[in-house]
Amino acid sequence: MREYFDFNVMIGEPTVVQLGKWLDTRMLSEEMRRFNIKKAIAYHSYSRDYDAYFGNNYMIKEITGYSDILSCWVLLPFDISPTNTPDELISQLKENNVKIVRLFPELHNFLLEEEVVGDLLALLEGYNVPVLISPNKVGWRDIYSILRNHPNLRLILVDLNYRNSSYIFPLLKRYKNVYIELSGYITYLGIEGIYKRFGGEHMLFGSDLPYKSPGTTIFYVENAEVPEEVKDLIAYKNGEKLIEEVTL
């Protein structure tokens, strides 16, 4: 059974607990064992639904003792962040071994304009820190704008849907550091379509736990009409490389 590296997990109770589904670290570990997920990148629900930095610090405590769960911090623009200088942020990321971050501009009420997040994105771009963002929530024009200003930013597009190919293809054509997390990209022949046009290096496995079962994307990957080595890239290797290349 192929090993997977999951790039889209939330732990902690969200404000809305749908169908009783939420995960603490123990429950996440069980799901990881069930689906042969060897590593997972997770953010905390408190970072999304309460306070970004409270949740980030909570996350660090939650995953103590779980070396296979990597912390994804949720960040805010420097102007409204308690970590209000670039040096402080870098120092905290290093200290807590955080190598990937996520932004929720649509929930946390800030714009993705250069005046608001330009300095933050430039900093992350410089250290090769991947940034997860949901383009269907923030708007695709903002994604295009970010990449025009930060063409080397390692941007992972999450929570996609089956209607997104027309937005995705021009980005993959122009920017070498854009990645597609697959849990929502259930476009017909979607994996094959990206592979055929751009190769297999830009797709990442994600489960969207606790909202979706990892089984959905795993079955899609395992039954894709692409070479086995491309499935390995999607399942694990692309993700591993992204994290290894962080220069913090």
Added chain:
Amino acid sequence: MIDAHAHLGKWFNFYYDGGDYLSMVRIMDKIGMKSAWISALIGIGPNYKLGNQMVLEAINAFPDRFRGYAVLSPYFSDEMEEELNLRFSQGFIGIKLHPDTHMYPLDGPRYIYAYKFAGRVRCPILIHTWGERDVRSLMGIARSYPEATFIMGHSGGDIRSMLLAGDMVCTVNNVYLDLTGSAMYNGIIEHYINKVGSEKILFGTDFPFIDPRPAIGWVKSSKIPEEDKANIFCKNAERILSLVKRDA
């Protein structure tokens, strides 16, 4: 495995590769899908007759792999009798209504002939539903036409409506919950099994509007007994098909 909610062709406002019946059969072979019950996307769009003709061509090319739903338009209700007689003489097995794209309520009078026909022939009638109003309307129609077999497309679609559908479907014998939908909520299958039992749940994917593979993985990885999966994937659809009266 039978996909009781599939389509054929392209959709106007987003892109995917393929969509023709040859590409569909190729994927069906790969994933072990025995047959797909299809309606043409152009049929639920601007031309229902052309769509039904395209479905007939697919059935004629692969009679063991495709079953046809005849799409009807509320704007041509005076043509319903002729169209249904023609299509059922050609081997179609059901009726598909899309009140959403046609912007006409499913409990409106222009659909009455379709419901009467479905009751007389005991054929399945697949109706797109989205939202609590649609769920309630379909339940009302199902009580009025107890001989017809109703498939509640998407089971109401959003999570609140899907939960309502689960509560309401157990009050009648002639409505099936259709799992088709892009969200693939983690836990809804287990919820439905507890609420209504696996005999009232049908497998569907929207294929090729959406790729069928994630939905297969979703059902396969759900925490339910294998016999329930067999009911969902195949047996319920076979039972529905066995009820259709060809000589009515």
